[in-house]
Amino acid sequence: MANVQASKYLVPGLERGLQLLLTFGAQHRELSFAELHRLVAMPKATAYRIVQTLEYMGFLERNARTNTFSLGMNVLRLGFEYIASLDVAQVGQPVIEQLRDSSQCSSHLAIRDGHDLVYIARVSAAGSRINQVSIGTRLPVHRTSLGRMLLTDVSRAEFEQLFPDERLPGNAPGQVQEREALWQMVLQDRARGYVIGESFYRPGISSIVYPVFDRDGRVAAVVSIMVPFDEVPHSDRERLRNEVRFAADKISGFLGYLPKAG
Template sequence: MTPAEEQGDLTYRVPGLERGLRILSEFSPREPVLGAPELSRRLGIPRTTVFRLLQTLESLGFLERADSERNYRLGVAVLRLGFEYLSSLELTDHGLPLIEALRDDTGLSTHIVIRDGRDVVFVAKAQSHASGFSAVKVNVGTRLPAHATTHGHVLMGDLSLDDLRELYAGLTLERFTSQTPGTVEELFDRVKVDAERGYATSESSFEHGISVVSAPVRGDTGRIAAVVTTTVPRAHIDTTLIESGLIDKVRDTAHQLSLRLNYRPAAEHRFMKALGL
């Protein structure tokens, strides 16, 4: 790398972010608790700056107070990032060969989708080789509103009405089409129907000319961890696709991925029983 290129790299660095990440990196199993004076000494950062960074990281949940002497330890936000990353790796490692096989069997683009709060996130994709799919603008990392998508309805299949009210507290559900639920109660009704059926289909319910079939993937606790979905680049799902067993193929792929995530039906039964369902 030339000096000019190195200088270009430095131009795009964000000092505050870099310092915050360096602070987080100082915590370890051997030193789980650290204070501002020690961090200031190690990193060569003024103590007042370290205090501001620590308070910012604490407000975001990445650090928490360890005692009354202004010492800190890693917070739950760090753990959440780690677990979500590992979970997505497990899903993609186990799931990609399965959705590729589903794509080859059906000729349709297939995806694995997870829920992150009020959004759904596409974490794996097997692109169809057919030319008609070039217009489908969904890639790994794409986020869509959970309440407005079939994927989201399936992913919310474990949530109660109270859970949904808490999730959308103080918010208005944006309508994207005439089929989009406009209230939490409407959303719950849609979620409940899909949960009882064990899969969901939609025809142009979020984006015109796009139809999908989605089925839930469950983890070792019995909770829904993801969905497997196929995309049909048409406004309606052809009868021939249904008759070819498309729904059963999607559900079987989701079940196979569930088994690879150590799902056992008994775990789902225990989870549903704990919810009083």
């Protein structure tokens, strides 16, 4: 019902323009107008006007030799300026590289965007056989240990706005299904100050996650390492946990966070 209500306020022209931009990807880096029109569900005249508008605004770029279109610099600017404006990606990259070297585990930096966590920096461990995520990858915030740590910054009211139904979206086996159960986990994570997610999202892969705080004491991001075991080996658990904590504290310091005395 909520989606039907929200759809009343959509701007058709904007929706179609974004739909057209989304046709470009790894499989469609350059497209002719005929190919574009075939891939989008809209009248030819409408598609033509949208293409002309997007080209004029720099969101599409025409190759005069092949008469094909590709994404323009303004699309890249939107993404890169958003990431750069966070500062955390820039200051965090060398820190997670150091974390990778000291832990010998792939390291990541992620933020929350609504219902999703978004990876904004990553480095792979040498010889890692773990299928790595890419920068910009989105995952459901309630299905991952990184997402749980990001949720520790929200109030109960904000949490219920994110998840208005008692049943959580999706039904992946072995993962928490009820909103209240997730909230109780988030409260425990907040009190503990970190998460060790052992095969929480992906079987055979564990993670250690710590929050990064901004100058206002809000959770700006999370730092994590991926450990290629069902359980983090007890012989390494404390060492790895302290290395992730140190990395998170270092990035927090760069962002101007001053921990409270005592």
